[in-house]
Amino acid sequence: METTIAVEIETLDRAYEMDANWVERVLDLIAAQDQVGLITILNDQHPADVADLIEQINPSQRSALMELWGMEMDGEVFAEMDEALSADLIEELPSDVVGEVMRDLETDDVVDLVEELDESQKERVLETLDVADQVAVRSSLSYPEETAGRLMARELVMAPTHWNVGQTIDSLRADHDLPDEFYDVIVVDPMSKPIGKVPLYALLTANRSTPMMDIVDQEFRTIPVMQSQEDVAYAFNQYNMMSAPVVDAENRLVGVITMDDAMEVLGEEAEEDIKLLGGVGDESLTDTIFETTRQRFPWLGVNLITSIIASIVIAQFSSTIEAIVALAVLMPIVASMGGNAGTQTLTVAVRALATKDLTPSNAWRVIRREVLVGLFNGVLFAFIIGAIGLIWYGSAMLGIVLGLAMVINLLVAGLAGILVPLTLDRFGIDPALGSSALVTTVTDVVGFLAFLGFASAMLL
């Protein structure tokens, strides 16, 4: 009995993890050049899972799969793939296959795919589309990257203000050019200005004779077409929206954004913060070793500069260290604790800025909080590290020097950890970008300076 439960929990735990046997079977079919078998096994799976498989296998397996799959390729798979990889793959596909792939997609997904391509490739892909889609995609591409205009779908469902529920439903039944999925009917005035949104559940539960204006959603918000995708995602998350109409500068309806697009952006933005804080750029597991090495090099370069600055501080105290070698042994502790405390504050601040919980209204209170938390933990660890210094080297004065340096460094860590991201944000720079390096430079310099400075003054 207990074994069964354990197995069940294990199965639940590994839910949705890619099945290694499935990957093996796909690779076997590719090796055997079994086109029918491959198409069957791939069509059987959700496009998102096929996309994951393609990301997981190595580049030569990938090319072989693409070639064998050929005209049967499912466009949705490209929409689900890592964007850099899908751009690479599309460049290598013959134009007739590209046309086939694009036919499966809504215009917003086509925009996602082509915006990663260079100009000549972009033209080649656009020419495979029919004229109406080409116009829609080109017009989306005319908006800046990472704005609502790039994110929105052109396919939408509208009703004029004077219709009732019955008229709207009849027109939906008659219309054969509807989007694949939709959740609201947007009510527009004769100037194409959105007046409100009627969710489908409201449409379905109302009587046919009810005027549309009677069931229009009260919490209706429009998204300006030039709004940053970050703010779009924030609005969807904050106001639990399932879809929102996008309007131009004259407030005319130009498209619609649905929650799945917003969810993707929200994921990307959190991902970006994690990566920037971890000192990596926009890399993915499908990048080559060479690309990855090159991408990480500049981040390590910045770290080299900050650690050399710290070393220059240490060098000023060479004679002190020569006299008391224990200082060299203990000094990394003070610097490391400061770096850690600074990173703690920085992490909280970067996320609070992203979720707009940290604003000018409470900035001063948060700064005060971080400084006091730094001070309190500084005092606590001053006693601990002081005692360790005393016991290890038998010198009370060394313990006091360690403790004093610890208090100062954790206090400064709290201050730097909150002021650096706030300042970057104020100047319109992503607060996660480079703030780790800046904060640890401060805590390294202050840590070494305080510890070795007090030591020179009090121990020599």
Place this chain on the structure above:
Amino acid sequence: METTIAVEIETLDRAYEMDANWVERVLDLIAAQDQVGLITILNDQHPADVADLIEQINPSQRSALMELWGMEMDGEVFAEMDEALSADLIEELPSDVVGEVMRDLETDDVVDLVEELDESQKERVLETLDVADQVAVRSSLSYPEETAGRLMARELVMAPTHWNVGQTIDSLRADHDLPDEFYDVIVVDPMSKPIGKVPLYALLTANRSTPMMDIVDQEFRTIPVMQSQEDVAYAFNQYNMMSAPVVDAENRLVGVITMDDAMEVLGEEAEEDIKLLGGVGDESLTDTIFETTRQRFPWLGVNLITSIIASIVIAQFSSTIEAIVALAVLMPIVASMGGNAGTQTLTVAVRALATKDLTPSNAWRVIRREVLVGLFNGVLFAFIIGAIGLIWYGSAMLGIVLGLAMVINLLVAGLAGILVPLTLDRFGIDPALGSSALVTTVTDVVGFLAFLGFASAMLL
């Protein structure tokens, strides 16, 4: 003209940021004890924005606001609030106000609120609910925390397999106990097993005589009630689901999860990873200074231990450092570069595990990649740091020692950065938990050991 554009961009940039004037006005109304004014200004805003306001103001302002708001309080505001804060506030509210607050909420939101409360408070809140809701909430609470059972709503819309579109729409129009919002009708067999899902847009665009079974969604997935909320969020994101039926062990329909719940979990999980990697627990800006100090202390304590381990390594080379004090100046560079490179790999690995892009199928290839990236950047920085060592201290041998230690430490950093999270994950531990401390311990120890070890062998 240019000024107008600049102002417009600025406005877009700060979209959705809390308006400081609005906060001021609310605080003025509280100070003036103007109940009518306060209720008007709060009802005017989205509950999510009111929740943000309550998070931002200080505790005494918060109590004053709650008291003045009283029976007019909007339950949705509590559903949008930071969970620890909403629990604190509910504990202080009189029971009649709690009852009023709960009446506004769907059962899944009530579950979210009460699960944070202690037993006696939980009972007090549950008793304010009507019997049907009480049963639903108690039954949700019987599932473990962070499972689909806790996340799902009990309110759902079903249709038997033999109905057609017209029958379903008529029954929806007649039913006055529908959920506030819904996106699909779940088709169930006589045993309550879900057979499929009909999205509302399919229901609306089909003819009344179409059998429901003809338009059932092909990509229909059920969520086991015991599935972890992390996996639920992953499934929604991976398969672009708007809602999904939840089933018990006998595959009977017990509830429904909608995308807004999944989006919230996805956000929480990314948030958790960022915070764990940054060495902070589940803290928020509304925590007091004392709580924050206490929460961060253990993380700093772990860091103290790891930095003492590094110091013990340095202490073994005291006589070497005494002989060549330049070593003390330069040794933090090697350790810091290793820590940084290790964090880079760790960050990528933790995210790839969370998104299930890193699996047993590609683990070996990723390990090889990380080791090679570490090696290549190690060699590049070995030349740079070697040259710096040579120029700074005029010793070619010191440059060689620095370079060798750098190659070894960046190689080890890549290896530790990938193996630590993979191992934690294999043992069912969150790979973000404590992995930063483990990786930097390794890179500190190896960095100091390699640099001081080579120095002892080659420079003395």
